Amino acid sequence: MTGDFLTPEERIELSPEIGDETKTTTCYMCACRCGINVHLRDGQIRYIEGNKDHPINKGVLCGKGSAGIMQHYSPARLTKPLRRVGERGSGEFEEIEWDEALDIVSARLAKIRGEDPKKLAFFTGRDQSQALTGWWASQFGTPNHAAHGGFCSVNMAAAGLYTIGGSFWEFGEPDWERTEYFMMFGVAEDHDSNPIKMGLSTLKERGAKFVSVNPVKTGYSAIADEWIGIKPGTDGAFVMALIHELLHADKIDLDYLVRYTNAPWLVIRDPGADDNGLFARGPNGEPLCWDDNTGQVADARLAGVAPKVVGEFTLQDGRKAVPAFQLMADRYMDTTYRPEAAALRSGVPAHHIRRIAAELAQAAFDKEIVLEVEWTDWAGRKQERMIGRPVAMHAMRGISAHSNGFHTCRAIHVLQMLLGTIDVPGGFRYKPPFPRPCPPPQKPAGRPGQVQPNTPLPGPPLGFPTGPEDLLVDDKGNAQRIDKAYSWEAPVSAHGLMHMVITNAWKGDPYPIDTLFMFMANMSWNSSMNTSGIMEMLTDRDTDTGEYKIPFIVYSDAFWSETVPYCDIILPDTTYLERWDCISLLDRPICSADGPADAIRQPVVQPDRDVRAFQSVMLDLGARLGLPGMTNEDGTPKYPGGYPDYLINHERSPGIGPLAGWRGKNGDCDGTGAVNPDQLNRYIENGCFWSHEFPENQRYYKHANKDYLEYAAASGWIGSADQIVMQLYSEPLQKFRLAAQGYGDINPPEEHRVRVGGYFDPLPTWYRPLESQDGIEDEYPYYALTQRPMAMYHSWGSQNAWLRQIHTSNRLYMNRTKAELEGLKDDDWVWVISHHSRIKVQIRLMEGTQHDTVWTWNAIGKRSGSWNLDPDAPEAKKGFLLNHIISELLPPKENGYRYSNSDPVTGQAAWYDLRVRIEKADSGDAADETTFPQFDTLPRHGEHSLRDNILRYGGFFKPTRLGSGNGNDGGNV
């Protein structure tokens, strides 16, 4: 063909060196904690990939992790300590030196500590060093500490730990390799991010069935075999109807219940007695069962007893008692729980509920798995094989973020127990250091008298109350913590209530504080409810003194977020690639169900700014304050080398430190052992993680597996190798209920009694979310919630040049059929109105959304000017937060009191309880095509080259282009 072009030979560099150096570390683009290899060339980051040897991600890396380069080089990075010079909120700061910043903070904190340590509220956000920060608070002596768990997923943690001694979240996992039927409740992304994606792929390849229960069909739900588009907050009703069906058909694993749960434990039936509903116990406190072998009561924990699970029995004192199982069966077999009733509440048709119950039973009992693995049970009896029931469940924020989430999560665990699927082949599996006793034995410190000037607390600020005596209240029942955690308003608030700190501190309820010290939580934006109100509280002044109502705010973060301008002193943190960190067994480790593991971060690049890692700063402040754990007797700092020094040398108890790998002088001890000065190097040599794999006989039945329990006890994870008995019936909850009914010495104030008595039910119960009481449908017909997008983590993503191209703004999604009935069409602007406030947003219609639900992506909306984005960035002008219309307080009770918008058991922030109505914006309101509310634009922070309109990252890595004829060994192909 004359005139055609022949391709000139292009010579391609086929084998470029990726970089001149590769360093391993741990990702922090979300909470998943994957291992990464960071390739560097000339000190610049060339490429970040998953570490193939790493137990969490096995080489894969999600979109967030792959965008780490842009996070690290974000123009929103803070560069130097700052002192506020303008009004709070103005964003006017002056740069100061670190010494000055630390002098200011330590002088203020020293004064507080000498007078009243609880005047410091120290709350950390998405903190992966809670083993350090909790200890720091305790050493300082303030009970006012927690991380962000209270507004994240404490319902999952608390319900799990009080019920099975472990939890969903990232602390357990489905047996991806063996399960035949997998149900996932309310999971969009995260906890765990990559492991869930990897697991679903494995599961689908094997042909197992995957059911997703979620009002919205995105992400994981999109690839489910069956999507159950449930009404938000009704999952508990659905699960209890499944239990109803299984009980009526006797499709339950009674042998499992008797061996591994408290089903046979006798519950005292003596209405009017102060121990009614508690377990019948023997002289040494041992729970009792009725032993069919002897015809009398026996220690329910003994091997060899033949317990009855139904019947009424007479105790030695002549009183009556019934097995916990019978109470459970009695409740859920009632017609109240039949599928038709659940269908009315949940919108899931009754015939689907019946069918799913049948499918669960079929998978659990007809597809029983037998592993020919010999193991030894807790009583020392050899078992020839491991029996598995291949049904697994996972649940997360869609369950958690409701005010009925604690009980709903407990119901899911009860369902798993009835099917005999917890920590068996094919079921839900614990990851070490779980299971732990239900609940773990730590109690919160901070009772009256325990907070003293210049004195550490006698224990950690967070723990697990098992009765009214463990609450942090005074003799009148008043809260002792600023967030009212462990008070009658939220007795089992195991992670605190960070979402209430600013409101309570502003009100001075229960008392005023002096200093609010925060880390890495965007509390004047997407991490708070009532965002506009919170900004006002942060800037509000006392009319008499003219002082800010929250007098002093210290904040450590790496970026110019919406919160920075509201703080007085800013301690700039590093990026995740510039720091040491520890993913510790004392905190939130990276274990798999097959064995323990922990990890570190190491600096792969050095900071080019005057910033310091938050954890090292805390140790420095601790030494300046003379906190005992951080100071030598001569007053010198105990960890002069900062966080890495602490990671190596700190021991929580002898032989147990932040890192479990390569302990002992020579690094030859796993788990426990003496300090090893070379420990961090050993981690680095191994890819920045340590892992241990259990032998086959320790991998299942961990709650009752002698070899596992002995290993766990020796590792310090549990106090003894006793069996961990799961709690179908929860005695601690009954203790709180009894107190509310007026029994015992410690009782809630009168105004809290109905609430505590009602919600503290020893068996899982379902009630309408607190914002959805009778008649709500008329005024606020829609449920409103958010989904976490897979390519963004909270507010961090929008400063990321790559990720923000994926989610530049957000819409409110509505069911198409429903919206069209309401006269709404795609792209309309609407007002979304709650009992609290209203926002103006643009809608998009879709099929895969439950009819009564509207939703949007979480934390895409940004305040104009924040994160050093252009003031007109779509995140600010088209994006929005639901937070503005969520109140942190429930509507007033009759006496005017407003409880927090939280689960009444745990204090978990009830983000997803939100109810709204939708009104089409008139043409005037819609004309500006901008979301409402808008706030004053924050000033740009610092000087950055971002003013270039074009980013050419990586151009400097481009291989020299080779002209034809240039010899090159990789070239000519």
Add this chain to the structure above:
Amino acid sequence: MTLLPPRPEPGDKQLGLVIDLDTCVGCHACAVNCKEWNTGGHSAPLPDHNPYGSDPNGVWFNRIHTFEAGQGTDSRTVHFPRSCLHCEDAACVIVCPTGASYKREEDGIVLVNEDACIGCKLCSWACPYGAREYDDDAGVMKKCTLCIDRIYNKNLEEKDRVPACVSTCPASARHFGDLGDPDSEVSQLVAERSGRELMPELGYKPVNRYLPPRAAKKEQGPSGVGASLKPLADLAPDGDNKFLRWIDRVLSR
């Protein structure tokens, strides 16, 4: 016009991707990891306009489209990754006025020789899949190279010699191999799962394949759609004797 190489004979190497729509959850890992690799690789950089501005807009070789198919509860949310399909009859090559756009004879990869590209964009107009990406900063067309600087890279371990998108995909929804070899793993996967060409009616013979979603196990009861568990017959659901079934069960710890 630019010439395509001789039509591949059966068995000739045709490298490409197999993308599994059954497990793709739309997480964008492939797209971002591709961007990250390639912005410092053979086609470096992949520029971003207004990266922190009001209209951020960059060059991406791989983009994920999310849409719904069907209506009501039976609708499907589809996550659809789209990148160059390395067509056998690559229209983008034929239209190229300079020979910059070409298809390699030895493995079928479609590339752009930036030194010869004049940025006329004819190829992007011709591509029916919208898979070309114009870098108006450099004034040249860019596109998926199948990570040609990875797949033959002697500095990488053999198992890592796959495109970045394949290596990083958490859901194992992306596979790489020789689709010209009927015995290759990817060809067998395509055969087993009835892998499809994208819009075959257009006649460009794309090399890449998409695996359709597996049939959903919607109703998987012992007796199908109307399955339910049978309450034990002798017992009234709410009678006083509802616990009778368990009263004589011999259980032991």
